[in-house]
Amino acid sequence: MKRIAISPRNNWQTEVEKLGFGFHTTDVPYWSETAYYSFDSSQIDTLERAAAELWQLCLKAVEFVIDLRIYHEFAIPNWMAEHIERSWNDDAPSVYGRFDLAYNGTGEPKLLEFNADTPTSLFEAAIVQWFWLQDFKKEKDQFNSIHEKLIEYWRSTKPYLRHSKLYFACVQGSLEDLTTTEYLRDTAIQAGLDTNFIHIEDIGWSEEYRVFVDEEGKDIHQIFKLYPWEWLVHEDFGRNIITDENKVFWIEPSWKMILSNKALLPLLWQLFPNHKNLLPTYRTPSALKSYVRKPVLSREGANIQIVREGNIIVESKGEYGEEGYVYQELYDLPNFDGNHPVIGSWIIGQQPAGIGIRETSGLITDNSSRFVPHLIE
Amino acid sequence: MRKSKVVHLVLITSLVSACEQAPQKSLFLRSDTTARYSRRVTGNSYVAFRPYGYYSPSGTYIRSGYHSIAISERANVGANTSKTKAIRGGFGRSAMKVSS
DSSP: OEEEEOOOOTTHHHHHHHTTOOOSBSSSBSBOOSEEEEEOHHHHHHHHHHHHHHHHHHHHHHHHHHHHTOGGGGTOOGGGHHHHHHHHHTTOOOOEEEEEEEOOSSSOOEEEEEEOSSOOOHHIIIIIHHHHHHHHHTTSBOSBOHHHHHHHHHHHHTTTSOSSOEEEEEOTTOHHHHHHHHHHHHHHHHTTOOEEEEEGGGOEEETTTTEEEOTTSOBOOEEEEOSOHHHHTTSTTTTHHHHOTTOOEEESOTTHHHHSSTTHHHHHHHHSTTOTTOOOEESSOTTOSSEEEEESSOOTTTTOEEEETTEEEEEOOOSOOTTOEEEEEOOOOOOBTTBEEEEEEEEETTEEEEEEEEEESSSSOOTTOEEEOEEEO | OOBOSOOOOSSGGGHHHHHHSOOOOOOOOOGGGGGGOOOOOOSSSOOSSEEEEEEOTTSOEEEEEEEOTTSOGGGGSOSGGGSOOEEEOSSOOSOSOOOO
């Protein structure tokens, strides 16, 4: 694994905007093609195997939580238990997830966390870096069949979905969220599904019929939502989810609440101690002297504290932590001339499908990180 | 090869240009207010909302409301009191964006 500095395409902004990528720059470029990461084929094999194995561990962890009904440990309200169990037993469609891995090209990748419910950076990984490679070195390969696998997966869900529109929803006012949502809808359309878009704020609830409706009053039977389950269940319509007469198919399904939660990390360590792709993680600092403290529910690197030998070395601000914390053994991210990459390893359906790399100058991968493309030598 | 062989996009590519356009004045029709719309066009030409009603025993025509095939059946039920009463805004208050 190498980090290689290059000159970006002269017109890179225009090129990525042609694809529909409008959030490539905030204060600083988010999409960065001033460098790329290069892997050899055996390193990609290692990453692919790790993702496949971690996915299997996660499924076993979900089964464990459901069997023991320990939802309180995940800050999941008990009234969601039946919904979660039904979605699990019905094998409700689950489209995607992203493992964040620490890996420097040697040894085994280590799981930092799993974004199982509302992972973003999908469009950058599936599309923008694919087209970058077409311009940069078309003959080279890339670990990235995300686009193909999304279309295949949507196609495979057809027998499970109902004969009505599949809605795609995200919040108003975020181009990043809109891009991810519309990209997924793009792949669903290519798979032959009948789709519609709705902002999450426009979803209606009919008290009379006890159903969710769209802006025109039509029943919603199935919906992909780029909106976390932990927010849905705590908002005004939250409890309507369990009384809804149509029993809407929510994608991602509600059993993903168990996986999109940092409480998963100590559970995995408890169930599979010393697994090569896991880091020791607990609900208390225990015997750890150097660790990363993460809120059970949090986003974009908020409220992270890094402690080395008992001393806080970095801390990020935020509003999370109410549900408690987990403590993960400190694992130094690779350092390529001051750039610290985290590998986002995508699961589409049930299969590893590719990677996207975000790097930071600091030790916490937050909303100031850069997306850097990769290729296979 | 481990990369997608071909990538076609059918929807997303228009997103940036669509977002750059100046907001236009639009008329949004709520399905639960159709009963209040006034008469538009009669005859064989297409109309968005068709009036319907009945004749009372005294022979007076009483308009019940308007209907449209473009909106849900439930929202076409006529008088305001029996329209679908949808509440909105019960989701989406937790944050401005989701990215994780």
